[in-house]
Amino acid sequence: MEKPIDIVIHARGLTKDFGQLRAVDSVDFEVRKGEAFGLLGPNGAGKSTTMRMIASVSKRTGGELSILGLDPNEYGPDIRGHLGVVPQQDNLDLEIKVRENLIVYGRYFGLPMKFLRPKADELIEFVQLTEKAKAKVDTLSGGMKRRLTIARALINEPDILLLDEPTTGLDPQARHVLWDRLFRLKESGVTLVITTHYMDEAEQLCDRLIVMDKGRIMAAGTPASLIQEFSSREVVELRFGSDKNARLAEQLRGFGERIEVLPDRILIYTDTGEEDLARIVERGLRPVTSLVRRSSLEDVFLRLTGRSLIE
Amino acid sequence: MRQIYAGRPHTVVLRALYALKTSAWFIVVSGFFEPVFYLLAFGLGLGTLVGSVTGPLGQPVSYAAFIAPALLATSAMNGAIYDSTWNVFFKMRFARLYEGMIATSLGTLDIALGEIMYALLRGLVYALAFMAVMLSLGLVPSVWGILAVPAALLIAFGFSACGMALTSYMTTFQQMDWINFFMLPMFLFSATFYPITVYPEYIRWIIKLFPLWHGIELIRGLTLGQFDVSILWHVLYFVVMIAVGLIATTRRLTNLFMK
Numbered sequence: 001m002e003k004p005i006d007i008v009i010h011a012r013g014l015t016k017d018f019g020q021l022r023a024v025d026s027v028d029f030e031v032r033k034g035e036a037f038g039l040l041g042p043n044g045a046g047k048s049t050t051m052r053m054i055a056s057v058s059k060r061t062g063g064e065l066s067i068l069g070l071d072p073n074e075y076g077p078d079i080r081g082h083l084g085v086v087p088q089q090d091n092l093d094l095e096i097k098v099r100e101n102l103i104v105y106g107r108y109f110g111l112p113m114k115f116l117r118p119k120a121d122e123l124i125e126f127v128q129l130t131e132k133a134k135a136k137v138d139t140l141s142g143g144m145k146r147r148l149t150i151a152r153a154l155i156n157e158p159d160i161l162l163l164d165e166p167t168t169g170l171d172p173q174a175r176h177v178l179w180d181r182l183f184r185l186k187e188s189g190v191t192l193v194i195t196t197h198y199m200d201e202a203e204q205l206c207d208r209l210i211v212m213d214k215g216r217i218m219a220a221g222t223p224a225s226l227i228q229e230f231s232s233r234e235v236v237e238l239r240f241g242s243d244k245n246a247r248l249a250e251q252l253r254g255f256g257e258r259i260e261v262l263p264d265r266i267l268i269y270t271d272t273g274e275e276d277l278a279r280i281v282e283r284g285l286r287p288v289t290s291l292v293r294r295s296s297l298e299d300v301f302l303r304l305t306g307r308s309l310i311e
Numbered sequence: 312m313r314q315i316y317a318g319r320p321h322t323v324v325l326r327a328l329y330a331l332k333t334s335a336w337f338i339v340v341s342g343f344f345e346p347v348f349y350l351l352a353f354g355l356g357l358g359t360l361v362g363s364v365t366g367p368l369g370q371p372v373s374y375a376a377f378i379a380p381a382l383l384a385t386s387a388m389n390g391a392i393y394d395s396t397w398n399v400f401f402k403m404r405f406a407r408l409y410e411g412m413i414a415t416s417l418g419t420l421d422i423a424l425g426e427i428m429y430a431l432l433r434g435l436v437y438a439l440a441f442m443a444v445m446l447s448l449g450l451v452p453s454v455w456g457i458l459a460v461p462a463a464l465l466i467a468f469g470f471s472a473c474g475m476a477l478t479s480y481m482t483t484f485q486q487m488d489w490i491n492f493f494m495l496p497m498f499l500f501s502a503t504f505y506p507i508t509v510y511p512e513y514i515r516w517i518i519k520l521f522p523l524w525h526g527i528e529l530i531r532g533l534t535l536g537q538f539d540v541s542i543l544w545h546v547l548y549f550v551v552m553i554a555v556g557l558i559a560t561t562r563r564l565t566n567l568f569m570k
Contacts (some may be wrong), residue, residue, distance in 0.1 A: 018570070057413050057569050077317050081416040091407035095330035104329055107322040108415035136333065156415075 006033045007121060008160055008191050013063030023049040025215035026063060031160075034180075036192040038202045038209030040297075042305050046215040047195040048088060051164050054193060056080050081109055084153030084190075087248065088164040090145050092137045098148060099133045100122060106155040116155070123151040127181060143174025150181065160191045168294050179204055179239060199298040207234060211304050218304040223297050230303055231295040232257050234273035237265045238280070238287040248285060267297070315418040315561055323412070323425020324432065339433060342393070343440050346386035350444065353504065354378050364372030364506070367537035376450040380534045381503040383441050383463055384526035387434050389494075391467035394430035396490050398483060409568055419564035423557060427471040434467035435460070438528070453536030462533060466526040469549035472556025473522075479563035497523045522552060 009031035016024040024046040039047040052058035053065060056072035056079045064073060065080045093101050102120040124133050127147035132140060142150065153161055154203065166182070167175040182205060186192055196202055202209055203223045210220040219226055234264040236256070239250050242264055249261045256270030270276050273292035331339060354375030366372040402408040412422055438460045445451050481487055501523040507515050518524050529545035532538065
């Protein structure tokens with residue numbers, strides 16, 4: 001089937017089983033050229049498995065998948081030649097130096113040295129590792145290793161860059177540097193596919209995203225449209241003290257679209273946060289602390305995937 | 312085939328050479344000395360007590376000339392096994408190296424062949440160096456002896472291919488120790504230090520099942536001038552090892568990293 005040229009990834013009924021376990025359960029999505037597409041979900045949701053199928057290193061059990069118009073079951077190596085992969089756990093080559101990591105990786109793609117030498121220098125500069133070019137990889141910090149992994153993923157000038165939890169384990173400074181670099185890549189026309197469980201990261205980076213849970217897609221859309229669809233405009237957070245929250249929640253009935261009682265606080269999902277708070281105080285209820293904030297993707301995420309811990 | 316082979320195993324060799332330059336050169340240099348030490352201690356030292364032994368053509372040969380080809384075969388085996396087991400185990404389980412390679416347009420056969428080609432390159436250097444020692448001590452009476460170097464490579468190829476396949480099944484260091492447990496007796500009892508005729512008939516057959524005996528007989532036949540049809544059988548043994556090892560390794564890598 002011919003796909004329009006601007007659809008770079010197309011999945012229909014995409015399914016993956018590992019023995020008895022269905023890791024990805026008939027998911028449908030499309031990624032357009034040049035956009036930043038997010039796969040969100042708790043641990044075990046099937047994000048990484050989906051990512052590995054897109055990366056053409058894992059064969060699907062069922063459904064359709066086409067990457068850049070090709071079927072990965074048949075054209076795995078050809079597709080991989082046009083992808084850049086930033087895996088969840090760094091797998092840099094620790095036995096060789098920073099610049100050599102890029103050169104050698106480029107050689108795996110069959111790229112000639114004449115192309116790779118200037119390209120490696122350009123990428124090292126892009127990820128701000130110029131001073132470390134001749135260092136051994138194990139002398140780099142976590143953030144530097146992450147940046148080197150991104151540089152390595154760019155050595156073949158990929159059409160699609162796959163990033164599996166790119167900033168997990170990094171400190172805030174390192175995350176922001178990384179986000180900045182990803183922004184620039186996006187601006188230069190590279191399609192990004194990102195898995196993350198950091199909602200701020202998804203809001204910052206993704207044009208469109210899907211939320212997965214237990215192998216299925218729970219929701220899809222832009223960050224703003226998801227917030228609109230699955231949450232209210234604002235959230236009022238009230239803390240009365242952990243022993244009183246449940247009891248006082250009764251008296252809050254009627255406020256907002258939805259009330260959620262947590263052990264440590266009560267959340268009121270509403271479009272008129274400040275007004276509601278004023279009226280609550282008028283009723284003589286005195287929360288220990290109160291906060292009115294904009295609804296975030298995190299609210300959507302927790303609503304869709306639940307609050308129980310997934311280990 | 313296109314799924315598993317991109318025609319670029321040499322890039323995996325290139326990677327190994329970079330790593331050698333940066334990290335591992337000492338281990339590689341040390342590998343040359345092991346068979347030389349054995350040759351000096353047993354061949355020249357112990358050999359003075361033994362005197363001469365009967366060669367494959369019934370001719371008397373010095374004890375050193377008798378064990379030197381066995382040591383060449385053994386060092387080909389050891390080098391190949393070290394590279395294809397411990398080194399590969401580390402790269403597979405800890406360094407996640409193959410995971411990174413698989414994400415490129417390389418296939419699993421590229422990786423298997425590349426690692427083996429590097430092991431052979433290293434084996435070639437060892438074989439040439441040991442051959443030089445043998446020649447300088449006058450331990451290669453036959454001109455066929457020059458074929459001992461390619462024979463050593465054939466042996467190394469067989470052991471690397473099978474070693475890598477076995478390693479792909481290993482998940483813990485304890486399992487890796489089984490390999491050593493198996494290698495040492497094979498080295499001691501494969502007619503390395505005395506002719507196989509010292510054994511009763513049924514033990515000879517057991518010894519002949521193991522690859523090192525074929526390697527030792529192959530090289531000994533060449534350096535001592537027994538160039539006959541038996542050589543073909545030894546060569547065939549290793550060709551089969553290479554084929555089985557390569558197929559098994561490629562399958563395993565595909566199962567492990569492309570599931």
